[in-house]
Amino acid sequence: MHRFLRFFLYGVACLPLGALHALGGVLGWTMYGMSPTYRRRLREHLEQAGYGDAATRREAIASAGRMILETPAVWFRSRTRLAALIRSAEGAEAALAACKGKGALFLTPHLGCFEIAGQWVAMQLPVTILYRRPKMAWLDPLMREGRGQASVRLAPADRSGVREVLAALKRGEAAGFLPDQVPGEGEGEWAEMFGRPAYTATLAARLAERADVACILTYARRLPWGAGYAMAFRVLPPALEGERPARRMNRALESLIRECPGQYLWSYNRYKVPRNA
Numbered sequence: 001m002h003r004f005l006r007f008f009l010y011g012v013a014c015l016p017l018g019a020l021h022a023l024g025g026v027l028g029w030t031m032y033g034m035s036p037t038y039r040r041r042l043r044e045h046l047e048q049a050g051y052g053d054a055a056t057r058r059e060a061i062a063s064a065g066r067m068i069l070e071t072p073a074v075w076f077r078s079r080t081r082l083a084a085l086i087r088s089a090e091g092a093e094a095a096l097a098a099c100k101g102k103g104a105l106f107l108t109p110h111l112g113c114f115e116i117a118g119q120w121v122a123m124q125l126p127v128t129i130l131y132r133r134p135k136m137a138w139l140d141p142l143m144r145e146g147r148g149q150a151s152v153r154l155a156p157a158d159r160s161g162v163r164e165v166l167a168a169l170k171r172g173e174a175a176g177f178l179p180d181q182v183p184g185e186g187e188g189e190w191a192e193m194f195g196r197p198a199y200t201a202t203l204a205a206r207l208a209e210r211a212d213v214a215c216i217l218t219y220a221r222r223l224p225w226g227a228g229y230a231m232a233f234r235v236l237p238p239a240l241e242g243e244r245p246a247r248r249m250n251r252a253l254e255s256l257i258r259e260c261p262g263q264y265l266w267s268y269n270r271y272k273v274p275r276n277a
Contacts, residue, residue: 005142012069013076017085018226020069028065031267038267045266049194049257059262066222067113067265074115075146082119087223089120091233096124098214098235103169105207106176107236109253110265111219113229114178115147120220120231121174122152128168130177132157162203169213179204180253182269185276191246194254198270199277205245208236217252221260232259 012020032039042064046057074082106121108114121127129147131154133140144154153168155161157177165175182188183201191200208215215236220229234256239248257264 006145009072009142009146010076012072015073016226017070017073017228020073021066021222021226024066024069025062026065027068028062031065032061041269042267045194045268045270048196049254049261049266051261056262060264060266063222063263064265064267070113070222071115072146074113074119075142079119079123079149082116083123085116085228086120086220087228087230089231089233092231095214095216095218095233095235098216099125099174101172102212102214103172104174105169105204105213105215106174107179107204107215107217108176108219109178109180109217109256110268111257112222112260112263113220116229117218117220117231118147118152118176119149121176121218122149125174126151126153126168127174127176128153128155128164130155130157130161130165130175132181165207169207169210177204179249180268180270182272182274185274188274188277189244189246190277191244191250193250193270196271198250199272199274200246200250202246205249208249209245217256219256219260219263222263 032042042060043057046052046060051057104125106127108117118127118129129152131143131147133156134143147154153164155164168175179201181201182199187203188199188201190197192198193200207213217234217236218232220231223230234252236252237255239245243251
């Protein structure tokens with residue numbers, strides 16, 4: 001089964017990006033049409049954030065499918081071919097300059113092609129990526145193979161993985177993970193996101209407060225017709241008076257998502273309540 005799935009994903013990866021995004025758009029609408037729960041959650045989250053317009057909703061529906069089908073291409077294409085897909089990198093020079101002499105914490109929410117964002121970082125610096133093992137066990141070795149290319153170290157989202165992230169930052173290397181992923185019991189606190197309480201991981205917020213860590217927010221926006229991706233880099237804004245670190249992080253993510261709302265994964269169950277949380 002593993003060999004078959006690997007062969008299949010390699011085949012998908014060989015398709016042009018334009019074809020993957022076109023097919024992904026169809027997949028996104030299929031998922032939206034088949035699942036009432038999925039459909040309701042996506043619409044509720046969009047409206048919660050103030051995006052009740054049909055244009056943003058249509059883009060979000062198609063973007064979810066594009067995210068799925070572009071992933072094999074990012075996992076299994078060569079670094080040279082991936083680099084050719086990145087058409088611009090706004091703010092990259094300033095971001096890398098901010099990392100001089102410090103550990104570099106790159107945070108990418110479920111926005112645009114977050115898989116290629118991580119690979120771009122790995123092209124610049126050794127990076128340790130914290131990841132949560134998928135519920136489908138058969139996907140884990142494929143994920144590790146695809147993400148764990150040269151200069152990438154994958155660390156599980158548990159205490160041992162956190163220790164690896166801390167060690168990488170101490171060495172002056174890069175680390176990264178999804179800051180808007182719902183944490184497990186005891187790993188987060190409640191903080192507002194788009195006007196609604198969301199259980200928010202505290203790890204990113206704590207690391208961002210350290211003087212020896214430069215915290216950079218980044219995402220890769222999909223360009224029309226499979227033309228590639230436009231990277232964007234933003235330095236974490238300073239905290240407001242009396243603002244808790246978790247809320248500061250969510251406020252920064254809100255600002256980032258508002259730059260490209262149609263490509264955020266609004267169907268993600270961001271407001272779920274973990275057990276005993």
